[in-house]
Amino acid sequence: MVGPKRHFLPLLLLSLSILSIFFSYYHSSLPHSPPSPNPKFTLLPQNSDSNPNFTFIIKVLTFNRLDSVARCLRSLAAANYLTDEVHLHVYVDHFALGDAPSSSNIDQKLQESHRILEFVDEFEWKFGSKLVHYRTANVGLQAQWLEAWWPNSDNEFTFVVEDDLEVSPLYYKFLTSLIVNYYYNASNYRPYIYGASLQRPRFVPGKHGNKLQMNDTTRLFLYQLVGTWGQLLFPKPWKEFRVWYDNHKAKGIKPFLDGMVTTGWYKKMGEKIWTPWFIKFIHTRGYFNIYTNFLQERALSVSHRDAGVNYGKTAGPDSHILYESSLDSDFWDMQPLSDLKWYDFCFREIFPDTVVESFDELGSVLNSVQKHDTVIIVSLFGVSELAIRNLFCHFERLNIWHYVLVGPESDFVFDLARRGYPVIGTNQFLKSVGAYKLMSLQDSHAEMIKAYVLRKCLESRYNAWVVDGNMLPVSSDLFVESDPSYDFYIGKSSELFFASRSFAQKVDGDDFISKFATMGNSLLVKRQSISFGFIMTKLLEQKGVKVKSLNETSFVLKIDYSNVNQSLGDGKQMVFWSSDTASDLVQKRLQELGIWIVNDDLSCKAVVCHQS
Structure with a gap:
């Protein structure tokens, strides 16, 4: 068929040499400097004629x-x-x-x-x-x-x-x-x-x-x-x-x-x-x-x-x-x-392609997602895609939206950003802050990202939870401050970490990051754990700050190879598994507990609406 002749709105031409450039745009309603996205999509071949x-x-x-x-x-x-x-x-x-x-x-x-x-x-x-x-x-x-x-x-x-x-x-x-x-x-x-x-x-x-x-x-x-x-x-x-x-x-x-x-x-x-x-x-x-x-x-x-x-x-x-x-x-x-x-289907406004690539961009995203002056920092490193999708289904069910995601740059992570989940573009972000000069091993990059986000949360006077994606909240009460007498909590096995905004005045910007990196490097030399919670605990102890150790057995159900016929029981607010637990076992256990809510298309089995 012969295509129609067009007489209006000349087409924006782009040469093939710029097909790999990322396009920067973000919704105008967000405050302050908007973050630049990295949608990772492929352009259509453009017609050489100005009238397509x-x-x-x-x-x-x-x-x-x-x-x-x-x-x-x-x-x-x-x-x-x-x-x-x-x-x-x-x-x-x-x-x-x-x-x-x-x-x-x-x-x-x-x-x-x-x-x-x-x-x-x-x-x-x-x-x-x-x-x-x-x-x-x-x-x-x-x-x-x-x-x-x-x-x-x-x-x-x-x-x-x-x-x-x-x-x-x-x-x-x-x-x-x-x-x-x-x-x-x-x-x-x-x-x-x-x-x-x-x-x-x-x-x-x-x-x-x-x-x-x-x-x-x-x-x-x-x-x-x-x-x-x-x-x-x-x-x-x-x-x-x-x-x-x-x-x-x-x-x-x-x-x-x-x-x-x-x-x-x-x-x-x-x-x-x-x-x-x-x-x-x-x-x-x-x-x-x-x-x-x-x-x-x-x-x-x-x-x-x-x-x-x-x-x-x-x-x-x-x-x-x-x-x-x-x-x-x-x-x-x-x-x-x-x-x-x-x-979306609930007529809830979303902000697709939110990919933070610099420290300056981070503030506007934290302002837009925070709820009750609290932000959850979720690490996706080392977590299977299936478990991550199931996690977001639970976030939606529990009406939890006040989070930012830290994960390796991949098609999957950028697809999460496209769907409206706020993502920090790890490599570009670390380059923008010069973090590669601070930490000696690539394995520490995830911890450095968390440190920068935590610093920004505290500077913005927000409470911050830092969690790994190998956990599943089953109650929205999980991310609620429970003991105001402590500025910090740490979970011994779950890596659940909490920092109170009341500590903000003690965060000294770049010096905080430098000391975090120094502590992490020293632990690497000693071949000790470099998990974020462990590094933060050692750093805070060095500063003379007391960290409360959480009694996880009262509110966390741990999945491992030995446990069978588990049940959530009263008071359980989170399910957790170690990073070396096989993903098929995790899925099997979550199905047995009735909290695997992902279908065969790897999407949520339900749309759960919460009125704004």
């Missing part, structure tokens, strides 16, 4: 509603397509045959289908090719969606509309502007954005989630939820979903996601609907959809909610069509992606 060539196909899904599909097609034909070539594909589902030959209304059903076919055949589409696909059997709404499109290339886009939709004359110009700005503009492109919905945002699928509210100045934002009332789909994520769907459907895996309203829909309607499948996929991958927000309940795509699969009887239009006469002055303003807000 791409194919745009409209997919209309219809069944037995002649008046609906007529209204839908007329609104599509009335849109402004500039001078572009746009293709129309209409998929007409067949009525269910069953015992149709003996049915008294078979002739009526045939007449309804044939009238739709006659209308579609005669409908004039002057903007490109028209294709009509009339099915020989009833396949239902799920197959209508899933079988409507397999992209021919990474430059083919589809806009899917069900037959009870009506679109604004402005919809196409808006979507092509969005494609140019957020798909072909490399500074705005992210492979984890799967498309754009033109429907008015109204629904939060996570149970007990936040109310969906936007301020009057927001025109575009990102939200995980797919929109079925006028959804633009990007080619790569759709292909990825189709393969994922095939794998799960063939193996009998259901799209259950606890805590989501859509799971109840699926249990009631089964394979009549497709959205629970896509929602489960999006949750697994951590992908996002672009949404519009216009005032006075206006939208570029409106559902009339006619009687059908989703509605027992007609409910009427959900919004008001947006016309040229009611445009706002900033309607065509496509903001940089870094200025847009991102929301």
